[in-house]
Amino acid sequence: MAECNSSAPAIAQFATMPQYTPKQEAILRGAVRVFLQSGYAGTSMDRVAAEAGVSKQTIYSHFQDKEGLFTALMERMTIRRFQTFLGMERLQGEPALLLRQFAEGFLNHIVDDEYVALLRLIIAESVRFPELAKLYGRTVIQTGRQLMTEFFQQHPELGFTDAEAVAHIFIGSLVSYVLAQEIFYGKEGFPLERDRLVESLLALLLEHGG
Amino acid sequence: MAECNSSAPAIAQFATMPQYTPKQEAILRGAVRVFLQSGYAGTSMDRVAAEAGVSKQTIYSHFQDKEGLFTALMERMTIRRFQTFLGMERLQGEPALLLRQFAEGFLNHIVDDEYVALLRLIIAESVRFPELAKLYGRTVIQTGRQLMTEFFQQHPELGFTDAEAVAHIFIGSLVSYVLAQEIFYGKEGFPLERDRLVESLLALLLEHGG
DNA sequence: GTCTATAATCAGATAGAC
DNA sequence: GTCTATCTGATTATAGAC
Numbered sequence: 001m002a003e004c005n006s007s008a009p010a011i012a013q014f015a016t017m018p019q020y021t022p023k024q025e026a027i028l029r030g031a032v033r034v035f036l037q038s039g040y041a042g043t044s045m046d047r048v049a050a051e052a053g054v055s056k057q058t059i060y061s062h063f064q065d066k067e068g069l070f071t072a073l074m075e076r077m078t079i080r081r082f083q084t085f086l087g088m089e090r091l092q093g094e095p096a097l098l099l100r101q102f103a104e105g106f107l108n109h110i111v112d113d114e115y116v117a118l119l120r121l122i123i124a125e126s127v128r129f130p131e132l133a134k135l136y137g138r139t140v141i142q143t144g145r146q147l148m149t150e151f152f153q154q155h156p157e158l159g160f161t162d163a164e165a166v167a168h169i170f171i172g173s174l175v176s177y178v179l180a181q182e183i184f185y186g187k188e189g190f191p192l193e194r195d196r197l198v199e200s201l202l203a204l205l206l207e208h209g210g
Numbered sequence: 211m212a213e214c215n216s217s218a219p220a221i222a223q224f225a226t227m228p229q230y231t232p233k234q235e236a237i238l239r240g241a242v243r244v245f246l247q248s249g250y251a252g253t254s255m256d257r258v259a260a261e262a263g264v265s266k267q268t269i270y271s272h273f274q275d276k277e278g279l280f281t282a283l284m285e286r287m288t289i290r291r292f293q294t295f296l297g298m299e300r301l302q303g304e305p306a307l308l309l310r311q312f313a314e315g316f317l318n319h320i321v322d323d324e325y326v327a328l329l330r331l332i333i334a335e336s337v338r339f340p341e342l343a344k345l346y347g348r349t350v351i352q353t354g355r356q357l358m359t360e361f362f363q364q365h366p367e368l369g370f371t372d373a374e375a376v377a378h379i380f381i382g383s384l385v386s387y388v389l390a391q392e393i394f395y396g397k398e399g400f401p402l403e404r405d406r407l408v409e410s411l412l413a414l415l416l417e418h419g420g
Numbered sequence: 421g422t423c424t425a426t427a428a429t430c431a432g433a434t435a436g437a438c
Numbered sequence: 439g440t441c442t443a444t445c446t447g448a449t450t451a452t453a454g455a456c
Contacts, residue, residue, distance in 0.1 A: 037337060038251075038337075038338075039249065039251060039334065039337075040252075041248075041249060041251035041252040042250075042251040042338070120333055120334065120336065120337075122393075122394075123330055123333050123334065123389070123393055124249065124330065124333065124334030124335075125334075126330065126393045126394075127247060127248075127249075127330075128248075128252070130396060133393050133394050133396070134394065134395065134396050136394055137390065137393075137394030137395045137396075138395075141390060141394055160410070161410075161413070162406050162409065162410045164401070164402060164406070165402060165406045165407050165409070165410035165411075166410050166414070168383070168386075168387065168390070168402055168407065169379070169383045169407070169410060169411055169414065171386075172382060172383045172385075172386030172387060172390070173378070173379045173382045173383055173386070175382075175386050176378075176381075176382030176383070176385050176386040176389075177378065177382060179333070179386075180347065180351060180378070180382070183332075183333055183336045183343050183347075184332075184336075184343050184344065184346055184347030184351055185344065185347045185348075186340060186343070186344050186347075191374070192374060192375060192378055196372050196374070196375045197375050197378065197379070199372065199375070200370070200371075200372045200375035200376050200379060201375075201379055203371070203418070204376070204379065204414050204415070204418055205414070207418060207419045208413070208414055208417060208418060209417045
């Protein structure tokens with residue numbers, strides 16, 4: 001039973017977060033800001049130490065090296081996002097209302113500066129740290145898509161023959177909108193307001209085959 | 211007329227590519243591989259020099275510094291992608307056929323390893339080089355969306371009240387699919403085949419309100 | 421213009437005092 | 439466990455020969 005079964009889903013390995021001491025928490029809190037701002041290679045351990053208010057050697061006494069600190073931090077942030085999704089349990093309600101709530105809740109409450117920064121950093125380091133990207137894919141993305149897939153399956157009146165594909169279209173439209181707005185256009189002006197995206201997305205899904 | 215009008219569209223500034231000497235071409239070709247693989251901070255000028263087959267000083271005699279080399283390289287790659295879009299001129303044809311051709315053409319021909327790597331690098335460096343991300347947004351993304359918006363406007367029988375929003379949904383679904391597949395899941399298995407995405411996407415758009 | 425060699429700085433990691 | 443001080447190697451950029 002203690003054997004590591006490599007065919008077990010990765011989620012099980014990360015469903016519980018490791019506990020950290022207050023000192024380790026301070027280090028991680030300092031590391032968040034620097035890594036999210038400057039990326040892995042652009043972050044120096046000196047700056048992490050300064051930001052966390054500890055000495056560099058203290059970091060090395062709690063984490064093996066820079067890679068160990070980075071992966072511990074990223075796994076923690078990923079699992080946290082994952083657990084907020086798990087808190088939703090199951091999506092229920094009238095499609096017209098629930099889909100609107102999901103879309104607006106995602107755009108207005110789930111997405112914040114830290115969400116965008118985490119997404120950007122995972123994408124940025126997906127060559128050097130491919131396992132972190134896969135962890136995010138198998139937990140956050142897969143869970144969100146699964147929730148939406150089950151919802152569509154429970155509503156055959158919507159007329160979707162491939163609930164999983166529609167779930168991707170729905171969530172992918174929202175995520176790509178955030179990426180476009182926050183990264184490719186910048187704060188000063190995006191020619192597509194949130195409401196317009198939500199209205200057209202709902203119209204496509206709800207008036208499908210109607 | 212020689213004055214720089216800051217309200218002019220950014221595209222005009224970059225519609226023509228600067229010409230480079232053969233030596234500069236060699237440097238840029240070497241730089242592509244290293245920067246796309248390792249990111250900005252993770253790339254050393256020594257490795258660029260080795261990859262390009264020139265000495266480091268030769269690079270500095272042609273480009274101001276590391277930032278100058280990086281921005282020149284990224285602008286060039288962005289403009290190239292932009293110009294392949296411009297080559298399309300205007301989208302025409304029966305919606306059921308053209309939308310399928312566009313989606314499959316994007317997934318099977320436009321998207322390759324270099325496309326993904328460029329997208330990843332622009333996202334990764336959008337904090338340090340926000341202007342590069344905006345250049346990509348105002349050229350590649352805006353052009354693609356504009357082409358699709360005009361197509362939808364020329365086909366009112368599809369019943370879309372907001373062609374621009376639907377254009378984002380169409381293209382955003384494709385781009386987010388590529389990001390999910392290539393970055394968040396990895397090569398070894400993605401639970402949603404391309405055909406399923408295309409079929410559901412076309413069904414949503416063509417059977418809308420039908 | 422291009423190269424080799426070097427300057428000056430910075431970063432990851434460690435030693436040793438307390 | 440925590441800190442100050444330090445080591446070692448890598449990195450950006452430049453000097454000077456050809």
